[in-house]
Amino acid sequence: MKLSQILFSQGFGTRRACAGLIDAGLVRIGGQVMDDPAADVPTEGLVFEVEGQAWPFHEKALVMLHKPAGYECSQKPRHHPSVLTLLPGPLRERGLQPIGRLDEDTTGLLLLTDDGTLIHRLTSPKHHVPKVYEVGCKHPVDATQVERLLAGVVLDDDPAPVRAAVCEVVGERGIRLTLTEGKYHQVKRMVAAVGNRVEALHRSSFGPLVLPADLAPGRWCWLAGWPPG
Numbered sequence: 072m073k074l075s076q077i078l079f080s081q082g083f084g085t086r087r088a089c090a091g092l093i094d095a096g097l098v099r100i101g102g103q104v105m106d107d108p109a110a111d112v113p114t115e116g117l118v119f120e121v122e123g124q125a126w127p128f129h130e131k132a133l134v135m136l137h138k139p140a141g142y143e144c145s146q147k148p149r150h151h152p153s154v155l156t157l158l159p160g161p162l163r164e165r166g167l168q169p170i171g172r173l174d175e176d177t178t179g180l181l182l183l184t185d186d187g188t189l190i191h192r193l194t195s196p197k198h199h200v201p202k203v204y205e206v207g208c209k210h211p212v213d214a215t216q217v218e219r220l221l222a223g224v225v226l227d228d229d230p231a232p233v234r235a236a237v238c239e240v241v242g243e244r245g246i247r248l249t250l251t252e253g254k255y256h257q258v259k260r261m262v263a264a265v266g267n268r269v270e271a272l273h274r275s276s277f278g279p280l281v282l283p284a285d286l287a288p289g290r291w292c293w294l295a296g297w298p299p300g
């Protein structure tokens with residue numbers, strides 16, 4: 072692929088801006104300055120540098136963000152900054168979008184991608200991707216609440232009950248819930264439906280992906296090789 076096209080596809084601005092970065096000697100591959108925008112460069116395994124920062128080439132971008140509280144998943148946030156402001160310019164430029172949403176006050180694992188097919192695949196109710204939530208409750212959790220969460224509760228927008236696939240009690244006021252749907256405010260509404268209230272909510276995993284302990288709130292990392300196929 073032409074070098075200027077590579078930069079363009081990876082979110083480094085307009086075609087003209089990308090050619091400008093190359094002309095200005097700001098792009099390196101393997102430590103060597105690449106100053107020909109028309110140079111043909113293989114993209115397989117490519118890592119290029121722009122202004123000293125290394126960028127792996129990804130035909131489609133998929134990243135994991137440790138969402139902190141105080142950020143909205145919407146692209147047009149109303150009361151708090153968007154999670155997109157936590158990503159570097161090139162990823163924002165590529166139009167990454169969250170795969171599903173977490174509430175403003177929810178923390179934890181959020182995936183973002185520019186791959187529309189993947190968003191559809193991972194958010195479609197048909198696919199039942201399990202997500203694990205660590206829930207801090209206002210009141211002590213009792214066995215009846217756990218039984219009801221597992222048996223299924225009816226929420227106000229759908230007569231079909233929603234149930235937790237797994238509900239583990241973690242301390243007096245904590246539960247770990249595994250859900251396979253992604254309804255609006257689902258954890259908060261399910262917990263309210265059994266007579267308790269969510270005070271803290273953190274997503275610790277999404278499908279087989281677990282939020283790494285060393286990914287600090289507000290930080291992101293690339294995901295490669297997942298999901299398969």
Ligand code: URA
Pocket residue numbers: 172173174175177255256257258259260272
């Ligand atoms: N359920 C909720 O209620 N909020 C979230 O952010 C995620 C799941």
